[in-house]
Amino acid sequence: MGAIRDWLSLPVVEPAEDYGFFGPDSITWRVWSYPTSLTIGFQRAVVIEELDPALIAAVDKTQAIYTRPRTRYDRTLRYFAMVMFGDSRSTTKAADVLVKIHSKAVGIDPVTGLVYDANDPHSQLWIHLTAWHSILLAYEKYGPGRLSPEEEARYWDECARAAELQTCHPDDIPRTREGVRAYFDDMRPQLLGSDIAKKAMRHLLRADVMLPPMPWPLRPFFYVVTAFLRRGTLATMPRWMRQTAGLPTGRLLDLLVVPPLSAAYTLVSFSARLELILLRLISPTTVDVAAPVLLGIAPQHPVTTTPRQAQERFGYAVPRQAHLELRQRQRDRVLNAGEQPSDEGIIESRPILGETA
Template identity: 25%
Template sequence: MRRPVDPASEAAILLGAGRAILLQLARPEVGYGVARHSAFAENPMARLHGTLMYVYAVLAGTPDDRRIAQGFVRRMHAPVRGGDDGGVPAYDARDPELQLWVAATLYDTAILVHGRVLGHLPEDRADALYQRYAALGTALEVPPEAWPADRAAFRRYFEEASGRLRVDATIRAQADALWAATKAPRWVRVLMPLNRFVTAALLPPEVREQYGMRWTIREERRADLLWRGLGVVYPLLPARLRTWPERYYLARLRRGGKAGRPGARRTPH
């Protein structure tokens, strides 16, 4: 009998990376902070790599892994503040409310993709996974009591917070940079149309519309076929392949930690 894979370690969850990023950017305080204080437009893959190193460090790493990842994220967040001028919302990357939103998009996306590809978790395992994801926020500035108490409370929070999402030209330009991926390896650029399609399939319709992403009944049918196919093929993959990204990003974090900065040494993408 195969040993079950930790749901937080499933590679399939990475199918939702684009969704999580676009939901984060659609919160104006996050989107403008990224647009004004990062190289996202030139190298959006760097944000993805940094996020995944942090996620795997918190959910599956050692105490040293978490310490390295926390320190890196805090240093990156420290200068990201400003706005409240010319119609730009005030933002501060250390704001617990914004960090809660970022952590919430990661959890909501993970559980959505898991359900599409592997089915819904039993209630006890779903509750345990939910509590583990709280650490993505509380490892930084989010007070433990700010993470919704249970999954029902989370759903209410997420629906209310989603009502504050707004995508303007500045934020949409960040999404366009993600799809262009001009500094990403060639194989990433080749896969970007598929990534964009999967992201559109997973986004809430109102957010997808704000990003100007075309979606028709035909696309919906294609997405259904994709999820069905993955639901058949993916569970047959060996556990070592299904958990490869976790091992890769933890190794990348550790190499970078020795060099003084996660990801500081060039590694294969």
């Protein structure tokens, strides 16, 4: 019962240093702060990502999504929340540390025989666009609906701004819905429903992997909730993608799941307190990042900046040029010497992204 009381209490919220890279007038804040985003939207993103052979090779090597799924989900969600809502200083540092962490994820894909590298710009572009696209689709399907053409143009412009925190090039970000669709069409021949991809996708579709152990009186309720989330996520995925991954494609269930989920998300969206309670359950380390936005608490300095401006101000290299020596050392250890990569960046990331265990 003490754990339940903790979930129901509001956190102590400290004002952020600044608005970061977007702010209250942005489309990003409107879409990403809606409760569909950090549930179905984010789940869709991490599930679909596994179809990329390079990404699933790195994921399968660590086995972290199986051995510590809640921690992995929590840290990833916190990072994305920092990009959207965090202050510029903390988020720029987090992005720099992430390059170090990703330097570990190099190796030979056992399925294709090709080299994979998590810092590769093409891999980063896939992750970045899959996340932003999934968040928008979930918002449209279960939330307020489709953005206007002007709003969507702003959304993709803001997506390109966020890409300045990744190793991909912002100019590679499509700026229209048609351009995003063309990107996924181009990626389709490269996506593989390998055995390791199917296993990971089925695992990540179980929304309960992101939840803490439930008190027994609540387990039936959360079993129903996670079943709806799984079906709701499936309903956002195109049939060819589900067929590739060996996932259910039933049209009737796709239709039936929309009204109850839309109603539930609408109800949650009326209460910032309820959103924070649910966020604390799913991703406790994300609460302090999202709470000022959800509660409307102004930062110490109500200004926005761009990642490039912040990188220059705080002394960080552009991500695709950051830590090149470390990245080469890791490649040499793994690809040339046959050794395990070093853990540089992991310890440094814990105060920023949360514990790894």
